Amino acid sequence: MQTNPKRIFLYLKLDAKSFMRGKTGPFFLIVFPIMLILLFGSIFGSSAASSKTPLVVQNLDPGNVTWDIVNNINQTGLFSVDIIAPNVNISTYIARNSIDSALQIPANFSANFANGVISLTYYSNPSNQIAAALGQTLSNEIAQSYNSNLTGSKNVLLVSKPVLEKFTKTIDYYIPGFIGFTILSGVFALIYQVPNYRQKKIFRQLSFVGLTKSEWLAASVIFFTISTFISDIILVGIGYSVFGANISLTVQSVLLSALVIFLGMISFLAIGLLAGLLTKEENSASLIGNVIFYPLLFLSGVFFPISDMPAFLQVVSEFLPLTYFIKTLDDLILFNNIQATVLPIIIMAVLAVFLFVVASFIATKKERI
Amino acid sequence: MPETVIKISDLRKSYGNFEAVKGISFEIFRGEIFSILGHNGAGKTTTLEIIEGQRNRTSGNVEILGLDPETGRTEIIKHLGILPQDFNFLELINCGEAIDFYIKAMGAKDTVDGILNRVDLLDKKRSLIKDLSGGEKHKLGLGLALVNDPEILFLDEPTTGLDPVARRSVWKVIEKLRGSGKSIVLTTHYLEEAQRLADRVCIMDRGRITITGTPDEIIQKYGRGSVLRLSLDKPDMEAFLRLEIPYRRTGDYVEIDVPSMEQFFLLIDTFKAASITVNNLTLTRDTLEDIFIELMGGIADEP
Numbered sequence: 286m287q288t289n290p291k292r293i294f295l296y297l298k299l300d301a302k303s304f305m306r307g308k309t310g311p312f313f314l315i316v317f318p319i320m321l322i323l324l325f326g327s328i329f330g331s332s333a334a335s336s337k338t339p340l341v342v343q344n345l346d347p348g349n350v351t352w353d354i355v356n357n358i359n360q361t362g363l364f365s366v367d368i369i370a371p372n373v374n375i376s377t378y379i380a381r382n383s384i385d386s387a388l389q390i391p392a393n394f395s396a397n398f399a400n401g402v403i404s405l406t407y408y409s410n411p412s413n414q415i416a417a418a419l420g421q422t423l424s425n426e427i428a429q430s431y432n433s434n435l436t437g438s439k440n441v442l443l444v445s446k447p448v449l450e451k452f453t454k455t456i457d458y459y460i461p462g463f464i465g466f467t468i469l470s471g472v473f474a475l476i477y478q479v480p481n482y483r484q485k486k487i488f489r490q491l492s493f494v495g496l497t498k499s500e501w502l503a504a505s506v507i508f509f510t511i512s513t514f515i516s517d518i519i520l521v522g523i524g525y526s527v528f529g530a531n532i533s534l535t536v537q538s539v540l541l542s543a544l545v546i547f548l549g550m551i552s553f554l555a556i557g558l559l560a561g562l563l564t565k566e567e568n569s570a571s572l573i574g575n576v577i578f579y580p581l582l583f584l585s586g587v588f589f590p591i592s593d594m595p596a597f598l599q600v601v602s603e604f605l606p607l608t609y610f611i612k613t614l615d616d617l618i619l620f621n622n623i624q625a626t627v628l629p630i631i632i633m634a635v636l637a638v639f640l641f642v643v644a645s646f647i648a649t650k651k652e653r654i
Numbered sequence: 655m656p657e658t659v660i661k662i663s664d665l666r667k668s669y670g671n672f673e674a675v676k677g678i679s680f681e682i683f684r685g686e687i688f689s690i691l692g693h694n695g696a697g698k699t700t701t702l703e704i705i706e707g708q709r710n711r712t713s714g715n716v717e718i719l720g721l722d723p724e725t726g727r728t729e730i731i732k733h734l735g736i737l738p739q740d741f742n743f744l745e746l747i748n749c750g751e752a753i754d755f756y757i758k759a760m761g762a763k764d765t766v767d768g769i770l771n772r773v774d775l776l777d778k779k780r781s782l783i784k785d786l787s788g789g790e791k792h793k794l795g796l797g798l799a800l801v802n803d804p805e806i807l808f809l810d811e812p813t814t815g816l817d818p819v820a821r822r823s824v825w826k827v828i829e830k831l832r833g834s835g836k837s838i839v840l841t842t843h844y845l846e847e848a849q850r851l852a853d854r855v856c857i858m859d860r861g862r863i864t865i866t867g868t869p870d871e872i873i874q875k876y877g878r879g880s881v882l883r884l885s886l887d888k889p890d891m892e893a894f895l896r897l898e899i900p901y902r903r904t905g906d907y908v909e910i911d912v913p914s915m916e917q918f919f920l921l922i923d924t925f926k927a928a929s930i931t932v933n934n935l936t937l938t939r940d941t942l943e944d945i946f947i948e949l950m951g952g953i954a955d956e957p
Contacts, residue, residue: 295759299747306746306782485742489708493736493798494759495728 288503292496297504304508313470318516319523321463322456326528329455340364340423341378341387345371348395358388358423379408388423456528460521461614462587464542465607467516468549469581472557474509476574479561479648498649506554513550514543533621541626542617548630548637549610555640562647581607606636656683659806659837660705665714667700674700676861677714684805687828687838689852691845691946696858698841699739702810705839706736719805732760735804735836739811741795745784749775749794752783756801764801773797773827789820796827807831807838813847825851845943855942859950869942876949877940879913882921884932893930912937 304310342358344351359366364386369378371392379387389406391397397404407423482488491501524530556577564570583589584598585607591599602608613629616622660682667675675697682688690698703709705716707723707730716723721730743752753766770776773793778786786794792812799807809828813821821844828851831838842848848855849869856866865872885907886894894901894908899921902909912918918937925932 292759295755299744299751299755302751303744303746486738486740487742487744489738490741490743490798492708493731493734494756495731496759 288497288500289495292494293500293504293507296491296496296501297507300504300508304512314512314516315519318463318467318519321466322520322523323527325459325463326456326524326530329459338364338386339367339384341367341369341375341382341384342390343369343371343373343375343387344390345392346390346394347392351390351394354390364423375408385409456524457531457619458590459588460524460530460532461611461618463520463524464517464546464614464618465549465585465611466582466587467513467520468546468610469553469578469585469587469607470516471509471513471550471553472560472577473574474554474557475505476557476561476564476570477567478505479558480564480567480570484566499645502558502645502648506551509554510547510550513546517546532618535621537623538617538621541623541630542614545610545613545617545626545630545633548633549607551637552606552633552640555637555644558644558648559640562644581605584608586611606633609633656686658682659684659719660839661715661717662701662705663715665701665704665716666712667697667704667709668712673712674861675704675711678858678861678863680856680863680866682806682837682839684837685833685835686853687832687840687851689840689842689848689855690858691842691848691855691942692858693843693950695860697861698858699810701858702808702839702841706734706808707731732802733805735799735802735807737792737795737799737807737809737812739814739841741792743783743794743798746782748780748782749786749797750779752794753797753801756798760802762801762803764803769797769801772800772830774823787820788816789823792816792820792824793827796824800831805836807836809838809840811842812840813842813844821847845941845946849942857946857949864949872945873940873942876945878911880911880915880918880937880939882910882912882918882935882937883907884910884935886930886932890930890932893928894925897924897928899924907934 304314340358342355344355355366355368358364369375375387375389378384387408389408391404391406394404488498488501521530521532525532525534557574560573560577561570564573584594584602585591585605586602587607591602591608594602609629610633613626613633616625658681662681663679664677665675665679666673666677678697678701690701692698700709704711705718705723707718707727710724718730719733723730747755749770750766753769756762757764757766757769766779767776770779773796775790775793775797778790778794781790783791783794796809796812799809812828813824816824825847828838828840832851840848840852852869854866854868855872857864857872865876867875883904891908899910910921912921
């Protein structure tokens with residue numbers, strides 16, 4: 286039977302109505318992207334200056350030199366320093382005020398240095414990795430700075446800067462990841478629908494009007510492409526207009542980003558379709574969907590930078606397709622590095638075509654979908 | 655000679671080693687309501703799905719409107735209306751939208767209101783499918799099956815799972831279609847439904863057709879005729895026994911097989927002549943269900 290665009294359009298309209306009347310559909314299409322960007326934008330959207338790590342400092346040393354160190358810590362821009370009086374019990378203060386990082390300069394710090402020994406006490410919450418890491422850096426810097434002062438060298442200051450001058454907000458880095466999240470959600474586009482329609486014999490019912498499986502698939506692809514773009518426009522729009530995200534909006538980067546989003550959506554929709562075809566019940570499909578979704582979500586750089594992961598997980602992430610979609614979106618949206626994206630886009634196109642052809646072949650050739 | 659619209663010859667369907675349909679043959683004529691009866695698993699739905707072109711057959715011939723459903727489904731489907739077993743559709747679509755989709759996708763000439771009116775569902779035009787009762791859902795399925803004004807209508811267990819009121823409401827809609835020139839193929843395991851609606855019936859058992867005919871023909875051929883049931887006081891009972899009429903005792907009642915109405919009147923005259931007073935007299939006729947139970951050696955499946 287020949288593909289009929291009119292039937293595709295009619296089913297698309299019907300499916301869209303059904304989707305929008307559902308409780309979960311509009312939530313994931315509109316509300317969830319807004320929630321995601323507002324939540325992360327509020328947490329990370331502010332400038333680097335106000336995202337300093339709070340640091341409590343107690344200087345028990347009577348000498349003036351140690352106050353220079355405190356001033357130097359302030360000037361690093363990494364900490365928001367809160368000085369407490371020498372007579373305060375620092376352990377009690379930390380416990381009462383839920384402090385994640387505190388530095389205590391001992392009373393005999395200057396005197397002991399003359400003997401070649403310096404000792405600092407850094408209190409940190411082990412569950413707060415940033416506080417712990419900064420504490421280590423801080424101790425090294427203080428030791429180096431103090432040593433330089435005594436030997437008459439120039440003072441060494443710790444200066445924090447983003448990797449690219451124009452980026453001042455953490456939210457900039459999250460936007461490609463969030464777009465990756467919407468692409469990955471394509472896994473769920475058909476994974477429930479296929480076993481649900483099969484169980485309820487809706488495919489059969491649709492076939493009575495002549496709607497073929499290819500037409501159903503075409504309508505589904507159009508629908509999920511439109512809905513993914515709507516989610517992404519909402520994400521980028523709020524990130525840009527509300528939180529002032531610094532993203533590249535050249536014609537080339539926008540068009541290529543749209544292409545990457547489309548290829549990603551096709552790939553993950555095809556993965557979901559395959560899983561849906563291989564499962565008999567919605568519950569099993571849900572399990573498979575989550576098994577695919579969550580490892581990709583957490584290991585592909587959606588929420589956490591891959592460089593922050595342990596080495597073996599970084600190797601794992603290299604094998605995950607979503608990693609490349611997000612990296613390419615990074616290149617396009619953040620760095621406007623078009624040249625770097627040519628080869629990855631070709632590979633993504635091959636992957637998308639391969640997955641889609643396999644999934645649609647199985648879907649259309651099965652006697653009863 | 656009525657026009658044949660469906661002709662099945664030696665149809666077989668196997669799933670691996672299991673043979674679900676074992677060489678059945680029958681014909682269905684234009685304008686008749688033809689019912690396929692049988693227990694669950696008798697092969698009714700498989701047969702229907704092969705005729706509709708939804709399943710491929712293992713062997714045999716199937717002709718529907720002169721075409722083979724395996725090769726000519728695209729053409730055949732334009733002339734068929736199908737209400738599948740356990741009808742379902744997109745739950746968050748309302749009745750009007752579902753029918754509108756069918757009308758537009760099939761290029762049909764009917765209107766949404768026209769179809770809803772035919773299945774007594776006009777007041778549910780804006781109701782979502784998920785909010786319909788079982789009977790209303792089946793009537794919507796029937797409405798969708800009628801959108802293209804089909805020559806042949808397939809109704810696969812259209813009232814299974816419905817309460818008696820809803821079942822009768824669906825029957826009313828089917829009865830309205832009688833005489834419209836449409837051939838209706840009805841599968842059911844409700845014998846009462848077949849007896850009330852069908853012009854001809856075939857009974858399937860474990861993949862084979864055991865009986866074909868009109869309900870009256872089947873009842874006459876395989877039934878015991880009518881049964882006269884009555885109760886008698888003690889002296890009348892003694893007088894009745896002296897007449898030596900063959901009978902059965904069922905509790906306090908006496909049952910006598912009456913093969914014809916002549917025999918019935920003869921019996922009444924005999925009682926009068928013997929001055930026997932009968933109480934609680936009823937005359938019942940075998941139903942299709944009685945025959946089915948008798949022949950199948952079991953009880954018809956009820957959901």
